[in-house]
Amino acid sequence: MQTQSLREFAARVAAASAADDRAFRQIIGDLGLLAAEREFTRAFDLDDWTLRRWREGVGVPAPALRRSMYRWLGDRARAELARLAEADAGAAAATQPVAAKPQGLPG
Numbered sequence: 001m002q003t004q005s006l007r008e009f010a011a012r013v014a015a016a017s018a019a020d021d022r023a024f025r026q027i028i029g030d031l032g033l034l035a036a037e038r039e040f041t042r043a044f045d046l047d048d049w050t051l052r053r054w055r056e057g058v059g060v061p062a063p064a065l066r067r068s069m070y071r072w073l074g075d076r077a078r079a080e081l082a083r084l085a086e087a088d089a090g091a092a093a094a095t096q097p098v099a100a101k102p103q104g105l106p107g
Helices: 003-015 021-029 037-043 048-055 063-094
Strands: none
Touching: 003 021, 003 063, 021 048, 021 063, 037 048, 037 063
């Protein structure tokens, strides 16, 4: 998963209006960026058929439910970005050269 794509997804979720059907379909279409489609369907008690219909523009949930979905997606995206940042920091630390111990010192 690309960090930049996930950042853009998180920004779209944060800026989305619960009343905007088009934005909702786009966000639902990009769920794969989170690799969380299964968790999303479980969290909101959805079946695959419903999710597919929403992506295709056949019906959408009420704005109140969309707000809850956007909160969930935003939280998930921020958590994934934090995890990626920690992994990047760990990888960067692992590639730092280890300082050699000065010779002649005990220990």
